[in-house]
Amino acid sequence: MMKRVIWLISGLNRRMMKLLFALALIAYIASVWGTYTNMRSIQEHGEMKIEQRIDEAVAPLREKIRDLEQSFSQKYPPVKFLSEKDRKRILITGGAGFVGSHLTDKLMMDGHEVTVVDNFFTGRKRNVEHWIGHENFELINHDVVEPLYIEVDQIYHLASPASPPNYMYNPIKTLKTNTIGTLNMLGLAKRVGARLLLASTSEVYGDPEVHPQNEEYWGHVNPIGPRACYDEGKRVAETMCYAYMKQEGVEVRVARIFNTFGSRMHMNDGRVVSNFILQALQGEPLTVYGSGAQTRAFQYVSDLVNGLVLLMNSNISSPVNLGNPEEHTILEFARLIKSLVVSRSQIQFLPEAQDDPQRRRPDIRKAKMLLGWEPVGW
Numbered sequence: 001m002m003k004r005v006i007w008l009i010s011g012l013n014r015r016m017m018k019l020l021f022a023l024a025l026i027a028y029i030a031s032v033w034g035t036y037t038n039m040r041s042i043q044e045h046g047e048m049k050i051e052q053r054i055d056e057a058v059a060p061l062r063e064k065i066r067d068l069e070q071s072f073s074q075k076y077p078p079v080k081f082l083s084e085k086d087r088k089r090i091l092i093t094g095g096a097g098f099v100g101s102h103l104t105d106k107l108m109m110d111g112h113e114v115t116v117v118d119n120f121f122t123g124r125k126r127n128v129e130h131w132i133g134h135e136n137f138e139l140i141n142h143d144v145v146e147p148l149y150i151e152v153d154q155i156y157h158l159a160s161p162a163s164p165p166n167y168m169y170n171p172i173k174t175l176k177t178n179t180i181g182t183l184n185m186l187g188l189a190k191r192v193g194a195r196l197l198l199a200s201t202s203e204v205y206g207d208p209e210v211h212p213q214n215e216e217y218w219g220h221v222n223p224i225g226p227r228a229c230y231d232e233g234k235r236v237a238e239t240m241c242y243a244y245m246k247q248e249g250v251e252v253r254v255a256r257i258f259n260t261f262g263s264r265m266h267m268n269d270g271r272v273v274s275n276f277i278l279q280a281l282q283g284e285p286l287t288v289y290g291s292g293a294q295t296r297a298f299q300y301v302s303d304l305v306n307g308l309v310l311l312m313n314s315n316i317s318s319p320v321n322l323g324n325p326e327e328h329t330i331l332e333f334a335r336l337i338k339s340l341v342v343s344r345s346q347i348q349f350l351p352e353a354q355d356d357p358q359r360r361r362p363d364i365r366k367a368k369m370l371l372g373w374e375p376v377g378w
């Protein structure tokens with residue numbers, strides 16, 4: 001009996017022990033789970049706080065980005081919509097230069113796709129920066145002395161330094177640009193079937209013996225003088241155009257550009273208009289080379305750009321003068337600029353520049369008759 005009782009008690013004890021052990025285990029698991037969930041909630045709370053702080057810090061940045069995005073989409077000058085059939089793919093070599101950048105503006109605003117190629121020797125990114133990012137615009141840092149492989153319908157070949165101090169600074173480079181560069185662009189025109197317009201110059205007439213200069217005149221150029229790198233470079237560039245036209249059937253247009261002025265001429269350009277304006281504004285002497293009796297006629301850049309576009313889209317393959325026929329002496333220009341700026345500057349006479357053309361005035365009857373173009377001034 002006693003044994004049975006002891007066995008019962010010990011049996012009960014074993015069950016109790018098991019029960020107690022199970023309860024202890026559950027209590028332990030519950031406490032571990034409790035601590036875990038507690039820690040998680042603290043962590044989640046912390047994370048929420050951090051996220052909130054990040055949100056607070058980023059909010060003004062997000063606003064700035066939104067403002068910037070809005071300003072990006074509004075910053076371009078207005079561009080016409082052209083249908084696929086009318087929209088052309090146009091390459092402008094030297095498109096970041098003085099004339100090139102104004103031409104870029106016109107063709108972009110007319111709704112075309114414009115690719116500007118420039119080596120930034122005299123051109124400046126600033127001149128076309130207002131188009132950067134526009135879907136119709138592309139800017140390529142490239143020297144035309146190297147071949148270029150792109151698909152285009154029209155090529156305005158303007159790449160070359162144009163101011164006498166600039167083109168004389170590195171005559172070999174000027175020659176390479178106007179010879180190899182022009183060959184490369186004519187090769188491109190031939191490959192892709194594009195029409196090419198060459199920006200030639202009144203300098204092909206040299207120091208002219210015919211006045212005013214018409215397109216029939218062959219010119220009077222010193223082939224070994226300091227200006228020859230540009231004058232002869234442009235003359236042979238014209239020769240190349242007509243060789244490609246005759247031999248390869250390339251469509252060419254040749255604009256003989258006379259003296260031009262306007263915005264985006266660089267302060268250090270060295271040509272007479274920018275020199276005189278800068279000198280007059282700074283109260284420095286206006287530097288007249290020689291007696292000042294040599295003559296020029298100046299057209300405003302917007303007139304020139306209109307003429308270039310008209311010529312490109314015409315059927316005139318022979319050279320066309322683009323310039324303003326209103327001729328004045330350089331001394332008259334010096335006096336005019338001095339009075340317009342209301343400057344106290346003196347006029348200083350410096351030695352005459354070698355081979356400086358003495359008289360220059362375009363005969364623009366051809367442009368008037370065939371393009372309906374004449375300068376309207378500024």
Ligand SMILES: O=c1ccn([C@@H]2O[C@H](COP(=O)(O)OP(=O)(O)O[C@H]3OC[C@@H](O)[C@H](O)[C@H]3O)[C@@H](O)[C@H]2O)c(=O)[nH]1
Pocket residue numbers: 162163164200201202203257258259260270271272273275276287288289290294296330353356357
């Ligand atoms: O400070 C100056 C600068 C120039 N000049 C004179 O002003 C006249 C015009 O000189 P520019 O340098 O402006 O231009 P140029 O007419 O000599 O050459 C220009 O011709 C036509 C274009 O193709 C080119 O842009 C450029 O070569 C020249 O007689 C020159 O000697 C001055 O008297 N003072």
